[in-house]
Amino acid sequence: MSTAFLCGYGNVKLVSFCYYLGILLHWACPMGTFIHLFIDLLILLSKSSSWNAGLTVQFAILASCWWSASGLGSMSSIAISYGENGPVFCGLTSDGSHLVACYGSNSAIIYGTPAHFPFIGLTAGNGFVCGLLMESNQPYCWGSTGYIEMGVPQPIVNEAEYVEISAGDYHLCGLRKPLTGRRRNYSLVDCWGYNMTKNYVFDGQIQSISAGSEFNCGLFYQNRTVFCWGDETSSRVISLTPNETRFQKIAAGGYHVCGILEGSNARPFCWGRSLDLEEEISVKFSGQGNVDLPPSYPMLSVVGGKFHACGIKSYDRGVVCWGFIVKQSTPVPIGIQVFEISAGDYFTCGVLADKSLLPVCWGLGFPSSLPVAVSPGLCKTTPCAPGSYEMNNYTTPCKSPESHLCLPCSNGCPAEMYQRTECSTKSDRQCDYNCSSCHSTECFSNCSSLYSDAAREKKHDRFWSFQFPIIVAEIAFAALLAIVVPTTAILYIRYRLRNCHCSGKELKSKRNGSSFPKEIGKIRPDMEDLKIRRAQMFSYEELEKATNGFKEESIVGKGSFSCVYKGVLKDQTVVAVKKAIVSSDKQKNSKEFRTELDLLSRLNHAHLLNLLGYCEEGGERLLVYEFMAHGSLHQHLHGKNKVLKEQLDWVRRVTIVVQAARGIEYLHGYACPPVIHRDIKSSNILIDEEHNARVADFGLSLLGPADSGSPLAELPAGTLGYLDPEYYRLHYLTTKSDVYSFGVLLLEILSGRKAIDMQYEEGNIVEWAVPLIKAGEISAILDPVLKPPSDLEALKRIANVACKCVRMRGKERPSMDKVTTVLERALAQLMGSPCNEQPILPTEVVLGSSRMHKKSSQRSSNRSASETDVMEAEDQRFEFRAPSWITFPSVTSSQRRKSSASEADIDGKASEARNLGNIGDGLRSLVEEIGPASPRENLFLQHNF
Numbered sequence: 001m002s003t004a005f006l007c008g009y010g011n012v013k014l015v016s017f018c019y020y021l022g023i024l025l026h027w028a029c030p031m032g033t034f035i036h037l038f039i040d041l042l043i044l045l046s047k048s049s050s051w052n053a054g055l056t057v058q059f060a061i062l063a064s065c066w067w068s069a070s071g072l073g074s075m076s077s078i079a080i081s082y083g084e085n086g087p088v089f090c091g092l093t094s095d096g097s098h099l100v101a102c103y104g105s106n107s108a109i110i111y112g113t114p115a116h117f118p119f120i121g122l123t124a125g126n127g128f129v130c131g132l133l134m135e136s137n138q139p140y141c142w143g144s145t146g147y148i149e150m151g152v153p154q155p156i157v158n159e160a161e162y163v164e165i166s167a168g169d170y171h172l173c174g175l176r177k178p179l180t181g182r183r184r185n186y187s188l189v190d191c192w193g194y195n196m197t198k199n200y201v202f203d204g205q206i207q208s209i210s211a212g213s214e215f216n217c218g219l220f221y222q223n224r225t226v227f228c229w230g231d232e233t234s235s236r237v238i239s240l241t242p243n244e245t246r247f248q249k250i251a252a253g254g255y256h257v258c259g260i261l262e263g264s265n266a267r268p269f270c271w272g273r274s275l276d277l278e279e280e281i282s283v284k285f286s287g288q289g290n291v292d293l294p295p296s297y298p299m300l301s302v303v304g305g306k307f308h309a310c311g312i313k314s315y316d317r318g319v320v321c322w323g324f325i326v327k328q329s330t331p332v333p334i335g336i337q338v339f340e341i342s343a344g345d346y347f348t349c350g351v352l353a354d355k356s357l358l359p360v361c362w363g364l365g366f367p368s369s370l371p372v373a374v375s376p377g378l379c380k381t382t383p384c385a386p387g388s389y390e391m392n393n394y395t396t397p398c399k400s401p402e403s404h405l406c407l408p409c410s411n412g413c414p415a416e417m418y419q420r421t422e423c424s425t426k427s428d429r430q431c432d433y434n435c436s437s438c439h440s441t442e443c444f445s446n447c448s449s450l451y452s453d454a455a456r457e458k459k460h461d462r463f464w465s466f467q468f469p470i471i472v473a474e475i476a477f478a479a480l481l482a483i484v485v486p487t488t489a490i491l492y493i494r495y496r497l498r499n500c501h502c503s504g505k506e507l508k509s510k511r512n513g514s515s516f517p518k519e520i521g522k523i524r525p526d527m528e529d530l531k532i533r534r535a536q537m538f539s540y541e542e543l544e545k546a547t548n549g550f551k552e553e554s555i556v557g558k559g560s561f562s563c564v565y566k567g568v569l570k571d572q573t574v575v576a577v578k579k580a581i582v583s584s585d586k587q588k589n590s591k592e593f594r595t596e597l598d599l600l601s602r603l604n605h606a607h608l609l610n611l612l613g614y615c616e617e618g619g620e621r622l623l624v625y626e627f628m629a630h631g632s633l634h635q636h637l638h639g640k641n642k643v644l645k646e647q648l649d650w651v652r653r654v655t656i657v658v659q660a661a662r663g664i665e666y667l668h669g670y671a672c673p674p675v676i677h678r679d680i681k682s683s684n685i686l687i688d689e690e691h692n693a694r695v696a697d698f699g700l701s702l703l704g705p706a707d708s709g710s711p712l713a714e715l716p717a718g719t720l721g722y723l724d725p726e727y728y729r730l731h732y733l734t735t736k737s738d739v740y741s742f743g744v745l746l747l748e749i750l751s752g753r754k755a756i757d758m759q760y761e762e763g764n765i766v767e768w769a770v771p772l773i774k775a776g777e778i779s780a781i782l783d784p785v786l787k788p789p790s791d792l793e794a795l796k797r798i799a800n801v802a803c804k805c806v807r808m809r810g811k812e813r814p815s816m817d818k819v820t821t822v823l824e825r826a827l828a829q830l831m832g833s834p835c836n837e838q839p840i841l842p843t844e845v846v847l848g849s850s851r852m853h854k855k856s857s858q859r860s861s862n863r864s865a866s867e868t869d870v871m872e873a874e875d876q877r878f879e880f881r882a883p884s885w886i887t888f889p890s891v892t893s894s895q896r897r898k899s900s901a902s903e904a905d906i907d908g909k910a911s912e913a914r915n916l917g918n919i920g921d922g923l924r925s926l927v928e929e930i931g932p933a934s935p936r937e938n939l940f941l942q943h944n945f
Ligand SMILES: Nc1ncnc2c1ncn2[C@@H]1O[C@H](COP(=O)(O)OP(=O)(O)OP(=O)(O)O)[C@@H](O)[C@H]1O
Pocket: 556, 557, 558, 559, 560, 561, 562, 563, 564, 576, 578, 609, 625, 626, 627, 628, 629, 631, 632, 635, 679, 683, 684, 686, 696, 697, 700, 889, 893, 894, 896, 897, 898, 900, 902, 905
């Protein structure tokens, strides 16, 4: 009943407290046993949850009063006195002398310590300490208590020898040496002190005694049972003592006794006062403490405090305490291991199980400064008995070599552990957690660390098993890279060098004239060196000399921004020196200028006017060309000299356009990089000494103003009348822009009219001629200066191809090689070749062209118009955007050419300028043929116009 009340009254975790009380009540009444069993069941259930083997269950108690201190403990190498004068820790020193040293606040003990008496063991009570003298086996006490005589207590049985002494609060008891003879089954115990001074005779051999606060208990040697005597009213431990339970050891506390059960179980079992205990606790420490249940695992030894008990765990010498633990007390240091422990009233001390052998205390009110190393046990002359092992891992505290310090073998392993090694005389048995049957957090934490170690090992193994091939692969890959990268680099360099060699060979071949297929054509040997050489740099002085100081008489023509002088070099080479009218300071930078010149000088074709060199000094830039003895086609067609025009008969005119077409075809298809001329016109077709046509004026942009801020710079390059409307309007520049201009040139040689000639009603030659040609009125457009040929077919062909060339859409125009083919056929036809074969022109030179080869195949087929269109469509691959190509001349040159001062051109150009106003109309009328602009074209238009 009382237990039930307590369980309800406690308002705590009932099971734990009831378990504790149940233990106590188990021996008091049948109801207590029932409760105990019930609580055992609850504990069992709790194990399946999160409870930790009943170790840490807590509850709060409403306490009431407190009483004075009490003396506790059995004999040991250490003893702790307590009481109102303060705690004192005494211990046998670790040097093997068995002398005692005490530290604490009770001066009576400290100063009364018998420093020169060797002791077998120590015990302590309230305000005093007693030792069992080694020499006499009699107790010797010191300190301050009125219940026991200090020194050797009296009355003492003469010559009595004791094997063990134990002190309570105010008394001391001694177990005499075993009797022999007839009385050998009796045991004698002598006690001194409050209410206890008496000689006791017990029937049976007593192994050990332990004094509680006001009682004593003895453990019988044979049957391992316990018996207690003393003040029953205060403790009730006497009536609660289990009669049949077998113990290995016992330890009395304030009002309770704990024993270590016999057998492999070896767990502690406690009993004592119940209600009174609770009441006293509740009075003194109301709500200030916890009551823990005794552990259920094996213990090596136990000690009893006032209301608590502590034990050394048998498998690891760790410390565990249970019972009433005041909240503010210091907990057992985590992870400590001890050889020996001893309890005061509310605190406990132990000897660390390491080489230091230093004492350590925990609980409430313990002595804090304990600098002395103490003996972990008692040295005996007898060898270690079975069940104990000799301490040899540390410096033995036993002085004599014959002495043995024996420590008890651990008593089995806990339920969650298994025995790893047996106990021997040399070492204790070892236990390890059985991780497959873990219930407690300790087990789990240990196993998790074991698992983690194992896992780490596994992980490590896995890591290597997984990583090893990767590492090998990485090394192999690195090695491969180390081989492949340099190899690739070498191959690449060799490849580049091979190209260089090829270029060299190509040059050499060119020089030898052997790199081109034989069928391509003849190469003029005298021009070879000239064509392959790079632009030569001339000094200004040199060119000045060559042109007689750039005198007026040396001028052979004037362009929009340049004057052309005839000059003779030192080696008597006749050259044309083109000198910019405007200073070229602000033109392209020097490096770009030279790079472009160098590129242009590499363009070698018989029908291109070759650049021989240049001069760049200060702000002057001059270009040196081959000299063209017969001026320009423009001069011949439109010059004042009518004789010149008449000399240009149909064959000569067609021959000139064929040659010019070949030159342009070269620029488009065979120059590297491809070049769009952008200013094909009759004034740029020059006639050399042998009456061969030469396409001139590449690179005029090099000499033109390069002021990018000029609005004109953004306008399309070219000359009005020749300018591709698609390019002009959309800035869509392709090789077909040159085709357009060339178409205008064809119309020009057919009609003898200028591209823009406003003396006629229809000033734009395209607007005028194309409709007539399409109408089949070819005769209407032919130059009236010349007599029409007997067969107009050739001129019709030329007229037709001209019409195609000036189509509005560039992609509908034929490519230059097609145009050339048509012109060549026309020329052959014009010359009356019966087979309509390609005529061999007087100065046939086709450099870098495979056109002849292609022609042979083309000759054998009569292509239809649609086939031609397909071929034309294929030629769209030669369309290029303006920024990608070297283009010339500059935009401004075409606009400024209106001021050209070339003598032969002045009239025509003046008329062009006069009639500019009608050009817009002419172009506008072309829009219909071009069709609506695409979104991209619109963008161009919006941006540029
Ligand atoms: N290498 C040359 N040999 C002989 N005469 C030349 C040579 N180069 C140019 N000329 C003459 O000088 C004239 C001016 O040539 P230039 O190239 O400077 O101007 P353009 O092409 O006629 O006009 P623009 O500069 O406006 O295009 C040419 O029409 C030609 O009569």
